[in-house]
Amino acid sequence: MTNSPVTNDGLADEETPFIRNAWYVACFSRDVVQGTPFMRRILGEDVVLYRKADGTIVAMKDRCPHRSFPLSSSKIDGDDIVCGYHGIRFGFDGVCKLVPTQASAPRALNVRTFVVRETSPVVWIWMGDTETAHRTELPAAPWMLDDFGWATAYDYLRVNASYVFLHENLVDLSHLTFLHANTFGTPDYATAPFETEITDETIVVRRTVQPTRLPPIYANPLGMQNVDAARIVTSTFVTPGLSISAVVLRNLEQPVESRVDHHIRTAQLVTPCDQRTVHYHFVVARDFVIGDPGVSNFILQSVKAAFVEDVFALESITRIRRDDPDIHFKEKSIASDRAGVMLRRRLLALAGQEAS
Ligand code: FES
Numbered sequence: 001m002t003n004s005p006v007t008n009d010g011l012a013d014e015e016t017p018f019i020r021n022a023w024y025v026a027c028f029s030r031d032v033v034q035g036t037p038f039m040r041r042i043l044g045e046d047v048v049l050y051r052k053a054d055g056t057i058v059a060m061k062d063r064c065p066h067r068s069f070p071l072s073s074s075k076i077d078g079d080d081i082v083c084g085y086h087g088i089r090f091g092f093d094g095v096c097k098l099v100p101t102q103a104s105a106p107r108a109l110n111v112r113t114f115v116v117r118e119t120s121p122v123v124w125i126w127m128g129d130t131e132t133a134h135r136t137e138l139p140a141a142p143w144m145l146d147d148f149g150w151a152t153a154y155d156y157l158r159v160n161a162s163y164v165f166l167h168e169n170l171v172d173l174s175h176l177t178f179l180h181a182n183t184f185g186t187p188d189y190a191t192a193p194f195e196t197e198i199t200d201e202t203i204v205v206r207r208t209v210q211p212t213r214l215p216p217i218y219a220n221p222l223g224m225q226n227v228d229a230a231r232i233v234t235s236t237f238v239t240p241g242l243s244i245s246a247v248v249l250r251n252l253e254q255p256v257e258s259r260v261d262h263h264i265r266t267a268q269l270v271t272p273c274d275q276r277t278v279h280y281h282f283v284v285a286r287d288f289v290i291g292d293p294g295v296s297n298f299i300l301q302s303v304k305a306a307f308v309e310d311v312f313a314l315e316s317i318t319r320i321r322r323d324d325p326d327i328h329f330k331e332k333s334i335a336s337d338r339a340g341v342m343l344r345r346r347l348l349a350l351a352g353q354e355a356s
């Protein structure tokens with residue numbers, strides 16, 4: 001890690017255009033119920049999602065090309081969607097199939113569709129170029145999927161803040177001691193050694209806190225209250241739609257040869273809604289006490305309580321950035337911001353590439 005101060009020029013912020021060519025989580029699988037359209041605003045566009053008769057999901061622009069009625073307030077009929085205003089019918093491919101008052105169904109009435117992939121418990125969407133979507137793998141986080149074998153629990157927060165600052169927050173673990181003092185922060189966290197690794201693909205921050213005492217979220221399910229433990233946390237910016245928090249927990253009071261590493265990972269699924277609102281889906285997966293739904297619920301509620309503290313910070317920051325009349329204010333970065341600064345530079349660069 002460098003100790004040199006970083007410049008804050010050229011960083012993405014709430015004014016930066018969205019990055020369309022990336023996979024984002026549109027919603028959870030459970031949100032899209034057969035027969036009922038589901039609306040979500042993504043990258044500044046309203047999108048309607050529904051399930052076809054075979055259970056697969058389609059997504060299209062939530063705006064009838066005739067008079068802009070929301071298709072999400074319309075009717076699903078087999079694999080088609082029938083506009084609730086004048087009854088124009090669209091196939092799952094967005095093609096206009098029927099205008100009730102005339103013989104022809106003009107192509108001008110076709111609706112834009114988006115590429116969708118469902119890997120339960122999440123539904124991914126690609127808001128950019130379709131060809132690029134077909135060439136791009138989903139980000140790899142197999143442990144969050146239903147069929148991987150780890151215990152998972154998941155939830156959602158809608159946050160009135162720019163997705164850029166949520167991403168920055170997720171690679172900045174120096175705030176745990178302070179913002180999360182009442183949840184999963186511990187006093188020794190902020191000063192623990194950490195390393196930052198930046199590659200063309202990812203930005204990684206790894207922090208090792210040992211010996212430490214685990215907060216209840218980890219200590220209670222593992223029965224590791226009041227024992228010396230190691231807590232190794234790796235935060236990885238993977239794509240504009242995904243950041244991963246991976247935690248390794250180890251009981252240091254056990255003999256070295258019988259120590260077991262316990263893992264808990266969170267898929268932080270970051271989807272811009274608009275410039276100052278973000279859909280924050282998160283899936284928490286673990287490889288210990290996996291058969292106990294009570295533990296899943298305890299961990300999920302504990303994680304969510306901490307994330308609500310992040311929401312408070314991010315929404316406060318966004319409000320002040322919007323409302324403070326001081327036009328000369330400029331963010332100042334400190335040495336531990338290196339990963340966050342690199343991340344915001346990368347988001348700005350990706351947005352710039354799409355615009356050019
Ligand atoms: S607005 Fe949809 S059919 Fe008229």
Ligand SMILES: [Fe+2]
Nearest residue numbers: 169175180310
């Ligand atoms: Fe946080």
